[in-house]
Amino acid sequence: MSNATPKTMYEKLWQTHLVEEKAGETPLLYVDRHLIHEVTSPQAFANLRFHNRQVRHPERTIATMDHNISTRSIKIDAAGEGAANQLRALEKNCKEFGIQLFGMGHKNQGIAHVMGPELGLTLPGTIIVCGDSHTATHGAFGALAFGIGTSEVEHVFATQTLRQNKAKTMKIQVNGHVGAGISAKDIILAIIGKTGSAGATGYVVEYCGEAIEALSMEERMTVCNMSIEFGAKAGLIAPDQTTFDYVKGKEYAPKGEVFEQAVIDWKNLRSDADAVFDTVITLEAKDIKAQVTWGTNPGQVVSVDGSVPSPDNFSDPVEQESCKQALEYMDLKAGTKITDIQVNKVFIGSCTNSRIEDLRAAASIVQRYQGQKVVANVDAIIVPGSYRVKEQAEKEGLDKVFTDAGFEWRLPGCSMCLGMNDDVLGAGDRCASTSNRNFEGRQGRGSRTHLVSPEMAAAAAITGHFVDLNA
């Protein structure tokens, strides 16, 4: 080992998955785990059938229903005919190709990026892909995880591999510790605010530093989840004891001696001390405040104690124009204090913030307002990320905390994060949302999204506006 070139975690993951690297061809990587859902898989299955090809390792693929489902009913046709068609197609395809499916009402059903980790399907040192850009979530375990298109889904089905050009590497170091009440969502929004919404295009990002190491697994997932929101191919966090403790004993995780051997291998994954990254970005955790997006991409974000910027605050003409268009779409005036922005919808859910710790955090804020209820003109829904999360929350009585305060407690799914079911915002609705995209029309045509943490969303529901909880 002595004179081997120091490597980043990404390079180690790359090398341990390299099936073939040949001049003139894009390198071929092995895929350990493939998660699929109803929206981006049907055409891949159709192509397999057309070419008379098989799924090479059906046991390495797991299917769930998440994007298109109703959060009010477990009936497969509850979200309309189009959705039902896709869901039934998934059932049929999984059956035909021998793939395990967590369908409607299954105890393991959930948003792919919530379900995978909680079942132990997500392991350090693996490559995990899914036809969904938030696959980066699984990078929290030290897995190289990224979203793929449907042609690639087909490629994984047939070959259990993918062709990938090597990405550049970026280290994002968050020094020190965040202040009380600052969440993982605030950390990642602050990072995106610093880099801009395309700041990591072409890179695989590794998050490190004390503030990252101090995070729980669920918080790390929140951070990695939004890697794509500043263009990164994937986000990684080095696996440590927190990771091993989380994985141990999970349903699909290795057991006994195999687990012990795995931990030995996983400990070698972290980037070597003197590994060289193409880019390094450093943040001081103590400077990070609660974040609220004001615009139409996640990089358009400020601290809750700040105000809406003006196009003049930007020097780059493209950014100026983006700011102008965003203010118009969001119906905001430059200089408005963030805490003066009124919302009429609140969504707590999505693969970014729908795990048990997120729901606990939101519930604790609701309790802080001691008996106060969701303000009259606001509709607030809570959508747990999976049936397991839902069950745990109900065991802890969190559902009662929410419903007593006037929130709606829904069934798991992607829900209002993208609004493929009936959980859509209307034109002009303004939503405090714990999801990951504030794009124009993302939650409904003409709707306005402000991305925040579960704590901030809960407070906005009770008060009707954004609140600086640390003021």
Next chain:
Amino acid sequence: MEKFNTHTGLVVPLDIANVDTDQIIPKQFLQKTERVGFGVHLFHERRYLDHEGTQVNPDFVMNKPEYKDASILLARENFGCGSSREHAPWAIEEYGFKVIIAPSFADIFYGNCINIGILPIQLTEAEVEELFQLAPNAQLTLKVDLPNNKVSCVLADNSVKEYAFSLSEFQQYSLENGVDSVGWTLNKLDKIKAFEEQMPAWQ
């Protein structure tokens, strides 16, 4: 996949940065299990004034009659960001675009384009800006020459302006030859099997 060699076509300028795949094809059109029927919904929210898509927005550049036959989309930075949905390039292709030119593309979108036979061309900010200056009033026709990695146009004074671009070697080969990438990899099954044999038990 169709082979891509050269293409000459009219350029439509879409002067918006950070165009995400939600804008390219909104979620309400993702409920299909087939690969067709996306083109009419391309840029739905911009192209139509109403949610149902019955009223065409006359101000949206692609709706202007002079751009009806455009086959090259000129875009700004970070084109195709956001969701990994391949439905976005499917919609672009079905509408009739063969080439997209931008100063930068989101990674997943870029790969998806190559995989379905659309050519994404990355030029510098300055070059793209120059093309935006030339593009109004449907004045810009570009000749795209993939084998020689060149884009060119004839200027008003009859001089020829050329821009060079590059792709990774295999992506270029795949586009030019219409490679079936799954079939290509299936020819390597021995390599894949050998890899699987040496994997640790936990993997």
